[in-house]
Amino acid sequence: MSQTKENDVPAETRAEPPATPRRGRGRRPADEVRADVLRTVGELLLREGMAAVTFDGIARASGVSKTTIYKWWPSAGALALDGYFHAVEPMLAFEDTGDIRADLTHQLHSFARVMTQTAGGRVLTEIIGRAQSDADLARAYRELYSSERRRLAVARMQKAVEAGQIRGDVDLQVLVDQLWGAVYHRLLIPDEPVTEAFVDALIDNLLRGIQ
Amino acid sequence: MSQTKENDVPAETRAEPPATPRRGRGRRPADEVRADVLRTVGELLLREGMAAVTFDGIARASGVSKTTIYKWWPSAGALALDGYFHAVEPMLAFEDTGDIRADLTHQLHSFARVMTQTAGGRVLTEIIGRAQSDADLARAYRELYSSERRRLAVARMQKAVEAGQIRGDVDLQVLVDQLWGAVYHRLLIPDEPVTEAFVDALIDNLLRGIQ
Structure with missing residues (x-):
């Protein structure tokens, strides 16, 4: 090169x-x-x-x-995380068409694809796994990957609050756990599969409510 | 003994x-x-x-x-999982008062307490971590712990469907990922803390919807 x-x-x-x-x-x-x-x-x-x-x-x-x-x-862990962040950044970009349901659906479909159809899912679950008993790797993961992914997701959802599509009293950090966190849960503990229908249900349950 | x-x-x-x-x-x-x-x-x-x-x-x-x-x-992993399941079972029991919001709140508060105030959280994140590179431990985790916890949660929520408190078209397995899975996400990747307010928001976002 x-x-x-x-x-x-x-x-x-x-x-x-x-x-x-x-x-x-x-x-x-x-x-x-x-x-x-x-x-x-x-x-x-x-x-x-x-x-x-x-x-x-x-x-x-x-x-x-x-x-x-x-x-x-x-x-090597920090190097891998930094390389991973930059490699997936274009695939995981947040669109802003003005429609939060469409934009979340688009982004979460891409995310699910990276996680299930590239080595990305295996890379992240392996790093998260090792981070449970390696405090340096855990810190590198948060600093070089997860906190920045969180920031990007919250920034897009904040615009939806301003557009009146998400209520102003909703804690957007919690939504990160109920959307992407729910996908990580299935990747780390694969009792159930990560599919497009699953991702669509994550979004629909939150936007419509389940009652 | x-x-x-x-x-x-x-x-x-x-x-x-x-x-x-x-x-x-x-x-x-x-x-x-x-x-x-x-x-x-x-x-x-x-x-x-x-x-x-x-x-x-x-x-x-x-x-x-x-x-x-x-x-x-x-x-030792299988032994630990079986012992853990039995130790926490009484603390994580699902009540059925007929009010799904109250019962989920009670159970998820108990769950959050076990995860943050006993060695339980450390035990589970360590096992989940090791399971990412140990297929036998991953299988033992699903067979001896997570699939049974999933079954118990879905059984309680199924009663709420029958009582007209959750819509019949909602996939209850997805709710497991958006409630307990969201907590595991914060335990495994501690960007944000697991608090009672967090747990309450998880339930409220789903029951009311966020729009």
Whole structure:
């Protein structure tokens, strides 16, 4: 992917992209190298799962040295989470057509697809599983993944409150647990399957009420 | 707890309680011994967590031989799950006062208390965590714990359907994920806390709807 050598990437001094384009034998800005690493991690994760994310493997696949990768991510878990977040972000984007039922349906269908039809579900359940007995991984998961996913969901639902489609007294954080959290529950404890009908029922139960 | 020796408990031949009470030096029916072991496991689990559940430790604490315990439970995980189910069953009982909102509120408050104020929450998240990479433990969890908890919840909600308090077209399995599953989500990924207000909001969002 890149023939740049480790010592061509002084990360600390290159947080800002240089004013001039790449020179000579390929010195590149740190954020470009960083994006390369994340893309490599994301592709490997969705194709092969967590086992593929090792510092050695990522260094080999991205052409960036292990030393550089270590500088940015303290553990393989943190690297995997950051790569995963960036890989699924476009698939999990929240639309805003002005219709909260349609937009939640669209997003949750995409989410269910990523979870059941790519290695994504296996990656996340494995990370959440390991996080139960690894406090560092648990913190990395919340900081690099779940708290940001929560923020994006609440932001879209807040617009629905402003549009009068969700009551103003509803705690939007609770809805995150009753929509995406309910899907995670079935992924982690697979007594029942994650299907489109399930996702539709999650939304309908909340919007209409069950009485 | 018992001075009975291993060879006084021929488990396979004692599934039915004997017609006569305990004789001589204390030969006891298998199901009484089994209940002793489960009680010992349950007490240890809620007090000290999963680490306390070893075949050696349980044999010592219950006075039942390891050989007998192995006969009934193939792994420490299965033993822990069975003990846990029996220990929490009385605390997690479903009332039927005829008012589904009151009964769900009562049960979910108890559930939240067990999860946050005893070692129960730690025990379950640790087991669910390990189950993500241990297919035998995952199967034991579903068979010895979660599928039976699901059945009990659906049975109570089915009565509410019959009483006209929940619409007949609602899939009650989905409600399990949006009530208890939402709590597990916060326990496993603790971005937000499990409180009584959270539990009340879970119920209210579904009964009233959020529009």
